Amino acid sequence: MLLAAADREGRGRLTIFLGMAPGVGKTYTMLETARRLKADDRDVAVGVVETHGRAETQALLEGLEVLPRRIIPYHGHDLQEFDLDAALKRKPQVLLLDELAHSNAPDCRHPKRWQDAEELLRAGIDVLSTLNVQHIESLNDVVARITGVRVQETVPDRVLDEADEVELVDLTPAELTDRLEDGKVYVANLAAQAREGFFRPGNLTALRELALRRTAERVNAQMVGYMRSRAIEGPWPASERLMVCIGPDGLASAIVLAGNRMAEQLKAPWVTIYVEPAYMSPGAISDIDTAAIEDALSLAERLQSRTERLIGLDLPGEILAYARRNNVTQILIGRSRRSRIRELFGRSLVQELIRKSEGIAIHVVTAPPASKKRKSLSYRFRKWVDVPTWPGILTSLAGLAGVVGLAYLVPSMRQHPNVSMLFLAIVLYSAIRHGRTASLFTAVVAFCIYNFFFATPLFSLQIANFHDVITLLVFLVVAATSGSLAGRVRDQASAAQDRMSALQLLYDFSRRLGAAKSANELLHAVVLKAHRLSGMPTMVLLPEQGSDDDDLLIRYAWPPDDILDTASTAAARWTYSHAEPAGTGTDTLPAAPWHFRPMRTGSGVVGVFGMRKTGTGTKIDLKSDLIATLDAMLDQSAVAIERITFAEDASSAATAAATERFRNVLLSSVSHDLRTPLTSILGSVTALRQAPTRYNDAARDELLATIQEETERLENFVTNLLDITRLESGVIEMRHDWIMLSEIINSSLQQVRSRSHPYKIIRRVIPEMLMIHSDYVLLQTVLVNLIDNAIKHAQQMTTIDVSALRQDLYIDISVTDDGDGVPPEHLPHLFDKFYRIRHTDHTTAGTGLGLSIAKGIIEAMNGSLTVESPIAGGRGTRFTIRLPFEEQPKLTDANKEPADAQGI
Template identity: 35%
Template structure:
């Protein structure tokens, strides 16, 4: 079977439930069947929609496999039957579905893979919120986590993907007309999941995901056909970033260009030199990278020796339509010696448009050259100047004593060696002095006529000129090599420091403090403080600090400030050069205390400060996200409450009103037994209404966080009977030993929680329900056991969510708050409430309750 052609996969991707994916799939199947194609319906879910079910007429349907699971009959895709039938095309609905137990695979998309491997073409459907990569995003939008997902790679491998879309208003009209869900669920659906904002966001997600898939297909086509020239299907703007002061101007210009067309993209490309030497300051690059993110673009770093070739390679690789460059900052002399990156990009760009943007920094030097003196000690500079001034005369005297040698040639070689040595020790300027002195002394002392400045032999004159030229050239090369070595060492040290601070800022309880500590150790400072302010005129406030341990203190011990010192004060146990303020952003600065850092260390500190700023922003965003999530959950609860009130509270009120109206209008004309029944019905519905209101009030108290338990030692055998007061007689078997130790709880809260759990078990699990208790270690465990249909493992967590009814329980059975209130009360009391399967079938609710500290 190795030569079997793999089947083709076609996916109808829905922007939201109800947009018509299954309808479109069946419509395609009917068209293909009319053309003579062998099409079967392997599995299609109509969800009771008449229009969808009508399209099944005339299509061959493969029988489903039947599974008995926990007393429920389930039907699912029969893969073996489809493989045995082996049609040309099989329709398989709901690709992300989880299969019933006993099948080939756990997920339906795995069954589809088997059909494709057997050479059967498959047409399937899936909603965008079921894609694995978008699951969390969809949950953040809708407040609902999809339990069933499909890997993106499965859908991306499809031969064809067709987006099934509908405007939010049109979809809501379909729901309102009852074309999607049953009439009794429409109001809740419209006010919860199918809000206009939710549908608009899901629609945008589907469009963006599909657009990326189209980009992949276009790139695959270009690669397969060897097309290297860009096809500007959409505006992609590549901005060449140098890290210089003009970069922000270029990025903003590129962002404006990209925004002029729908779906435009901004890509910033920074080329690092392959020799490892530092180019742009790291703090400048960090600020520019942040700006790119704020503009909605992406940052790309490339290592290459040829900057122009690297920029063009990236532009062609992303199918860019335009490249943005800045006017060169090189001097006219430098431009005359080499064309520059901009000229090379324009020359080789081909069909890609190149925009050269002017800026205030054009025509200047790229970066200031670091001073040489900063890399040499004072002793080394003094030694170098001594060699440059005294070395040539001393060498000349030594050579003058060797009268038997061909002293001119030897003198020239030795003076050259001395000049190179001076360059190695002290740099270019002393080497130039040594070269000039060596040339002059060679002329006066060793070139005939000796003792004069004149030279009779042209070759001697040429030799001396060559000496000076070679000495100057070698000195320049040696000096440049020394500078590059120092820069490379400094760049490596800065990279190591940044890597250490980045690693420190990724974990731990105080990531900002850990990053500052890594910086303090690297720069050998006594104290580093990060300070923030809320506004330009606001005072600075310490937000993170790192300081050296006191002399003799244990490793990691803190250094205490002097008595009476203000915020950010530094302990005075040794001399220092005073604090150095390093501005990072308008709202953040670092204060370095100890020795005064040189400029390159200040630059490094600023880069670390940007990391600290990112850490602080991340923490702030995490707090904001938590607050937003809590507010979203409260909003969802309020929306669900309104939907629930419109149904559940209306029913008992209507019954009470009907009974009272009949009694008031007819009065004694109603027979006594019917009056009694009406009064009983009104009383029963009033009790139901009271129970619903109590649950709503309890849930609102829990949501507001105002439930404060009043714990005291309580005997459990006194609490359980009170909790069962409202349960029909004989519905519960109780096994609570009297010798159980006391539990430290709020008796009222525990009673309400037990009452809700038991009532829920009696209502859905059937009688008899067993309530038992026993001691396990330092807790008392109460079990409420029923033998009803039970709850699947993947739905147990949802049981404790407010306004949830499992298995589509009918209205009139409460608001779905009982277990949510019960868990809230038990948690407030310091216990836990969980659900387990009952051996033999059913559900067991397990309450763990803390004991009194003194025991029984």
């Protein structure tokens, strides 16, 4: 509550006027409130108020400042929408924003008006708004079933829950019908249709009840929040709240059913709790008791009750503390049959609750006559007494015999205080090692031995004097009490250790889930951890992508198993469809050998977890601690699966968006780069054919040259597309020959000659006869792309330098220009496909494939292509190709050619 109050600091206040239907007077009441605030010198402005032609509502707008609306063209119409930016700039103290569920036009900053309201609140502006109950998200389906009309505009429940004030504007159905007939809700032709449809008396009555209940829930939540923020203990009987307490007995399910009937009669929310003693380890109660608790809690959940598991030392105190924290007004608890002796001397939970409860009504459910059959003595003894094991008994007897032997070997030890202290030490040791019952057994035996060997008369159980009686009785009480306390401490330590182990398991499991980067890693962790925890075969089933909801596939199983029988398959589908356990150990398809549990998140079931019974019994062994730990693991796993699924969906969406973007860029580039040269070629050919005699020889040569250049340009463009396709498919083939670098550079410059004017191109090869073992055509393609890139992209350039130089084991070929250079933010992306630099005044021509093709070819040659910019004086760009250098093999005398044939 303190954090919520801190979050509200600096925020505006939201007041919602809630009604059951249109026409009840929400906008009218909001305007009346605004006029009162204005009379109190508050700065009030109207952002949006819809009067719907009602004269009395329009009259209340007089004297209030109305902010101008924003005009948005949409499908040939001008929509008047709330101007959020104008309101933030004006920043009144109070702003009226009618119809909170309204959907904004596409060009608005937020799709919904309630999101506009949230931004206004964050800016410190108080907002008054209106809302109908059918627009509340959680009630949308309910209203649709009642009225047959589903509204599309909804507001999340949290908006209503987080509102500072919710004011109910209420009318009786008869009054609203009269307003409808008087034309104060809709015009005449619409009013008749509304009266026969949405505004029928039964619909209005149901909607009114929904509005009243939703407002009551909101007020109730405010009251509980107020009590908790001020540490006020309940109950405040403003509304009824029922708590049902169950225990490990046969009455648990009967108490839950009685609680459900009582909650229905009271029309009150209810919660079912089970309090486990803190000194009892989770596995201390019997399997029968565990099944009774789990069945009762499952029944409560099916009956729409909230369930809680508590742990405490003082059961009555824990129950009453929970009741006061949650403003519970009535408690329902069962009372099993007790013996007369236990009723006289034992502590009754019901009696303690009645004695300590103040302002809370206690209802007691007693066992029906049919269930009052007395349990056997052996069952009751096993239930309330943990029978010591033979090792514990033998250890205690050996310790007591050792004390007796020591006392008779050392006469000075026979004094009563010494012997009694040693006996007490044996009792405490037995309590710590073997439990409370073992310590009580040891105390009784020690009492008898003490009386027999050390109290007069010796070697007899008779007691000679009153002093010895007092000594023996005090010894027995002290031994039993200390042993019982030590045993309880041992049980508490054991229970704490069990719970700590469970917490550590969940902590380790959550860390492993957080580290999982794929669904396979996640499912591997879930299945193996559950297998180690339960000792049973386990599996996870997930829905098949693109199939029906109940079509499940085994995604991971241990031991490996990919087949389910028909009954198990049906049970798994039931669990997925109904979000309830099914299979063995449940009431749904219990004949199936597998037990399935849903993996749920807030948005639904994401998968199914299964365990298979391993023994020859007819029912799987499901203990409460195992189920609680498994359910916690499955909840975490479901959230992790949903997280990975969302991440994969986001990645797929991003990939699809990038693919679509590349496709659009490619289509745009292809259409542009094909249209431009084709237009030039078509124009030149048309001119030559239609008027062949008009042009002289020089003009015809110029037109033919244009046709040739544009054809070469088209050829280069198509070659680039083919090259990028070959590179991506990995089918590019190298034809290695010995090439003279000066020759390939000259050939590359010749191809761009027509586009290089008026730039000066410098060619340098050191040494001049430098040879390289490479693919002539592909290397020429790279050089042409780099030189052409410098010509097209380098602004205010005068010189292009193409040089080749041997550097030890490498050959560096560089293309340098003295243009403006490349902005630093573009350097990492220059070799990306379809990447083009956008200047402030233009975008460079081309498809953005040349550099990407060049880099791919050079890397296929086991080389590298890098870029530097600027080079000197803040200007210039240099692309450097580095290829491995190989020595040209020398010719032997047998295969030498004549010198004049080599052209030397």
